[in-house]
Structure formats: structure tokens, C-alpha cells
Amino acid sequence: MPAQEIYLLDLGWLGGDIGWFLPGGAGGGMTLSNRSPARKWVEIPVSAVVVKHPDGTVLFDAGVSPKAMETHEKGLVESFPIVRMSDENRIEAQLEKVGLKPKDIDFIAISHLHLDHIGQLAVFREYDTPIVVQKHELETALYLVWQGKGGAYDFADLGPLRGAKWTPINDRQFELLDGVVLEWTGGHTPGHQVMHVKTQSGQFYTFTGDYLHIPQEYDAEAKGWLLSDAEEWHAYIRKLKLMQKARKGKLVLGHDPDLWKKYPAAPKPMA
Numbered sequence: 691m692p693a694q695e696i697y698l699l700d701l702g703w704l705g706g707d708i709g710w711f712l713p714g715g716a717g718g719g720m721t722l723s724n725r726s727p728a729r730k731w732v733e734i735p736v737s738a739v740v741v742k743h744p745d746g747t748v749l750f751d752a753g754v755s756p757k758a759m760e761t762h763e764k765g766l767v768e769s770f771p772i773v774r775m776s777d778e779n780r781i782e783a784q785l786e787k788v789g790l791k792p793k794d795i796d797f798i799a800i801s802h803l804h805l806d807h808i809g810q811l812a813v814f815r816e817y818d819t820p821i822v823v824q825k826h827e828l829e830t831a832l833y834l835v836w837q838g839k840g841g842a843y844d845f846a847d848l849g850p851l852r853g854a855k856w857t858p859i860n861d862r863q864f865e866l867l868d869g870v871v872l873e874w875t876g877g878h879t880p881g882h883q884v885m886h887v888k889t890q891s892g893q894f895y896t897f898t899g900d901y902l903h904i905p906q907e908y909d910a911e912a913k914g915w916l917l918s919d920a921e922e923w924h925a926y927i928r929k930l931k932l933m934q935k936a937r938k939g940k941l942v943l944g945h946d947p948d949l950w951k952k953y954p955a956a957p958k959p960m961a
């Protein structure tokens with residue numbers, strides 16, 4: 691049986707330079723005829739996905755720590771500051787809107803280990819909930835953080851998760867539940883994965899994590915500075931477009947500035 695209902699959780703907002711998302715050609719970089727291009731500050735929502743399924747409840751991603759401005763590397767939160775956050779954006783409050791408590795989550799799947807995807811994961815620690823992540827992602831995050839070169843991976847998030855029920859996978863595609871498929875994409879980070887969900891009405895949704903931050907990346911088939919491997923990224927974009935066309939699927943970009951204009955936040959189901 692495929693998924694019953696899908697909810698989007700509203701976990702606050704971050705800000706950042708447009709150049710993180712789109713390459714210079716989209717207005718970010720200097721050219722001979724324009725040596726001082728206008729910069730643009732973009733604000734993006736931070737969200738997570740809850741899939742209610744007959745075989746269990748899945749959480750995909752876990753937002754940013756509400757305390758990140760005080761606890762995280764200065765350079766990181768200077769580049770990606772929290773611009774909106776209230777108690778209502780805490781994951782417990784968001785889950786409560788859909789009648790769930792943290793202990794009711796059976797499986798956690800994580801797109802990648804950047805600060806805005808695992809920041810509230812420690813909430814689930816005491817329930818020993820399995821955290822499904824690509825093995826290569828976990829290795830990369832720990833390796834970089836240990837060298838003090840974590841970038842958007844931060845020890846303030848990862849440290850408290852030492853000994854959690856990490857469940858590393860090495861699969862290109864992994865069907866966690868019937869109709870709930872994790873697929874490795876790489877590109878944004880070495881172990882990045884997206885989640886495909888089929889609903890009982892036969893609709894396909896792809897939750898892109900940070901493979902895509904804003905819709906212009908999909909249209910332009912390009913990404914800004916938040917790209918660790920361009921070859922990997924490009925190897926997947928056409929496949930993703932093909933899948934969308936073949937399945938009449940819908941893409942859900944968790945950081946789309948217009949996300950909340952396109953889909954309702956919990957308590958309303960988005961599907």
C-alpha cells in the first residue's frame with residue numbers, strides 16, 4: 691500500500707546570497723561590461739516532510755537548530771543566518787499539529803547532513819529512531835568536521851548525535867516502504883539523496899532536499915556555489931526531468947521561497 695498522507699513542516703527561514711543557489715550567469719558574477727553586478731539576498735523556508743504510511747510514519751529531514759546563531763560556526767551562520775524562527779517552528783510543535791509526538795516517528799530519512807537538515811534531529815534521540823542516511827554522506831560530514839573544514843556541516847549538530855541509531859545505506863535506490871524510495875543523487879553533497887513518494891491516489895512526489903534549492907535551478911539546469919560535484923549533479927538533472935515527465939510527478943523543493951504559496955503547511959496535508 692502506498693503512502694496515505696503527506697505533510698510539510700514549517701521549521702523557520704534562512705537567508706543567503708543568491709550566488710549560493712544560482713551561478714554568475716544568473717546575475718551573480720562580474721563580467722567585462724558589468725563589473726559590479728547587483729547582489730541579491732534571498733530568504734528560503736526550512737521544511738521537513740512527514741509521510742503517513744500503513745507500514746509506519748517517516749520523517750524526511752529535521753530542520754535547523756533554533757539556537758544555531760549562538761552554537762554554530764560564526765562563518766556558517768553569517769552566510770546562512772536564521773531570519774525567522776519561533777517556538778512554533780520547533781519540530782515537536784509542528785508534529786503536534788498533525789497529531790504526532792516525536793516517539794511516533796518510526797523512520798527518519800535524511801537528505802544530507804547540512805545544518806538546516808539535521809538541526810532538530812536530537813529531539814528523536816531518546817526513542818532510538820533509525821536514521822537512514824547515505825554512508826558516504828556520514829563519512830564526508832565527519833571527515834570534514836574533524837578537520838575543522840565542515841562548511842555547512844557543523845559539529846554542534848553532529849556531536850549530540852554520536853551513538854544515535856545511524857543506519858547507513860550504500861544503495862543508489864532504497865525502497866524504505868512500499869512507494870517510499872530514497873535515491874542517491876550526489877551533486878550538492880557527496881552522499882545527498884532525494885525521496886520519491888507514491889500516494890494512494892497514484893500521484894508521484896519527489897522531495898528534492900538540497901539537490902534543488904530554488905526552482906530556477908531546475909529550469910536553468912544549473913546550480914550556484916552550493917555544488918560539491920558538478921558532474922554528479924548534471925548526471926541526475928535530465929534523469930529527474932525524464933521521471934517527472936514519465937510519471938507526471940511533482941517536485942517539492944523544501945527551500946523554494948514560494949513553497950508556502952504552493953503547498954499548505956501542517957496541519958493541512960499537502961497530499
Ligand SMILES: [Zn+2]
Pocket residue numbers: 802804842878900
Ligand atoms: Zn545543503
